[in-house]
Amino acid sequence: MSQRALRAAVAVLALAGAAVAGYLTWVRYSGATIACTTGGCETVQSSSYSELVGVPVALLGLLGYLAIAASALRETELFRIAGAAVALAAAGFGAYLLVVQIAVIGAVCDWCLTSDAIAAALAVVTVLRLRAWAVSRTA
Amino acid sequence: MRLYVIVGGIALAIVAGLIAVSLLTGGEDDSTSATATGELAGSAETATLLRGIPQDGIALGSPDAPVTLVEYADLQCPFCAEWARGAFPAIVDEYVRPGEVRIEFRGLSFLGPDSQTALQTVLAAGEQDRLWNVLHLLWANQGDENAGWVTDDLLRGIGDSVAGLDTERMLAQRGSAAVEGEMVSSQQSADLNGIASTPSFLAGPTGGTLERLELTSLEPEEMRAALDALLDR
Numbered sequence: 001m002s003q004r005a006l007r008a009a010v011a012v013l014a015l016a017g018a019a020v021a022g023y024l025t026w027v028r029y030s031g032a033t034i035a036c037t038t039g040g041c042e043t044v045q046s047s048s049y050s051e052l053v054g055v056p057v058a059l060l061g062l063l064g065y066l067a068i069a070a071s072a073l074r075e076t077e078l079f080r081i082a083g084a085a086v087a088l089a090a091a092g093f094g095a096y097l098l099v100v101q102i103a104v105i106g107a108v109c110d111w112c113l114t115s116d117a118i119a120a121a122l123a124v125v126t127v128l129r130l131r132a133w134a135v136s137r138t139a
Numbered sequence: 140m141r142l143y144v145i146v147g148g149i150a151l152a153i154v155a156g157l158i159a160v161s162l163l164t165g166g167e168d169d170s171t172s173a174t175a176t177g178e179l180a181g182s183a184e185t186a187t188l189l190r191g192i193p194q195d196g197i198a199l200g201s202p203d204a205p206v207t208l209v210e211y212a213d214l215q216c217p218f219c220a221e222w223a224r225g226a227f228p229a230i231v232d233e234y235v236r237p238g239e240v241r242i243e244f245r246g247l248s249f250l251g252p253d254s255q256t257a258l259q260t261v262l263a264a265g266e267q268d269r270l271w272n273v274l275h276l277l278w279a280n281q282g283d284e285n286a287g288w289v290t291d292d293l294l295r296g297i298g299d300s301v302a303g304l305d306t307e308r309m310l311a312q313r314g315s316a317a318v319e320g321e322m323v324s325s326q327q328s329a330d331l332n333g334i335a336s337t338p339s340f341l342a343g344p345t346g347g348t349l350e351r352l353e354l355t356s357l358e359p360e361e362m363r364a365a366l367d368a369l370l371d372r
Binding site for chain 1: 142143145146147149150151153154157158160161164183186187190302303
C-alpha cells in the first residue's frame with residue numbers, strides 16, 4: 001500500500017471506530033436503549049468495567065479514535081508514532097476488555113467486538129504506516 | 140528498530156495503566172450481589188430485564204397492551220420483594236415485553252418511615268420515566284424493616300446505576316406535589332379496592348374494569364393463568 005493509501009485507511013478506520021464509540025457514549029449518557037444482537041450489551045455496559053474512575057470506557061475510546069484520526073492529518077514522525085502508539089494501546093486494552101467480557105462478566109457486547117476489530121486493524125495499519133515512513137527515510 | 144521499541148513502549152505503558160485502573164476500580168464483578176468495590180446488587184439484571192420496555196410514570200409496558208395489571212406494594216414488604224425477585228422477571232419477559240400486558244405500580248407506605256422515603260424516591264424516578272428501574276433495584280437491596288436502610292447513599296447508588304436518570308433531580312423531587320399526589324392517589328385506589336395487604340394485584344382489560352387477583356402463591360404460575368385467561372389464550 002502507498003503511504004497515501006495507508007494514511008486514508010487510518011483516517012477511515014479511526015472515524016469508523018469513533019462512530020462506534022460515539023454511539024456507545026451517547027447511549028451511556030442519554031439512557032437510550034442500546035441496539036444489540038448478542039443480548040449482552042446492556043449487561044456489559046452496566047458492569048463496573050464499563051467505567052474507569054467514573055469516565056465511561058466508551059468515551060475514552062471515542063477520544064482515542066479521534067486522536068488516531070487526527071494523527072492522519074499530518075505526515076510527520078511525531079504524528080505517525082502517536083497514531084501507532086494509541087492504536088496499539090487501543091487494541092491491547094480492547095483485548096483485555098474482551099477477556100473480561102468472556103471470563104468475568106459472562107456477556108459479550110457486539111459493539112465492543114466491532115470496536116475491537118477496528119482497533120486491531122488500526123494497530124496493523126498504523127504500524128505499516130510507520131514502517132513505510134521509516135523505509136522511505138532510509139532509502 | 141529503535142522506533143518500534145519507542146512506539147511499543149508507549150503503547151505498553153498506556154495499556155498497563157488502563158488495565159491497572161480497570162482492575163482496581165472494576166474489581167470482582169458480580170452482578171448479583173454487592174461487592175467490595177460497590178457494585179450495586181441487581182444493577183445488571185435490572186438493566187437487562189427492563190431494557191427497551193416503555194415506561195410512563197407509574198406504568199411499565201406498551202400503552203396499547205390489551206391487559207393492565209396493577210400492583211400494590213410497600214417497599215419494605217418482604218413478600219413484595221420475593222414477588223419482585225421471583226415472579227416479576229418472568230411476567231415481564233413473557234407478557235410485558237411482547238406488549239400483551241402493562242403494569243402499573245401503586246405504592247403504599249404503611250410499614251414505616253423507610254417505606255415512605257423509598258416510595259417517594261420511586262415515584263420521583265417515575266417523573267423521569269425510570270420508576271421501574273429504581274423500584275426493582277430497591278427490591279434487590281431491601282433491608283430490615285425500619286432499620287434505616289433507605290439511606291441517601293443507597294438511593295444515590297441506585298440512581299447512578301440507572302442509565303438516563305438524573306439522580307440529584309430524583310432526590311430533589313421526592314417532596315414534590317406530583318409525588319405527593321401520586322401517593323395520595325395510590326392510597327385512595329387501595330382503599331377503594333379494599334387492599335389490606337401487599338403484594339396485591341388487580342387485572343383486567345386496559346381501560347376496562349379491573350378485578351382483584353386472589354393469588355395463593357408468589358410463584359408466577361397463578362399469575363400466568365390469570366393473565367392467560369384475560370388474554371383469552
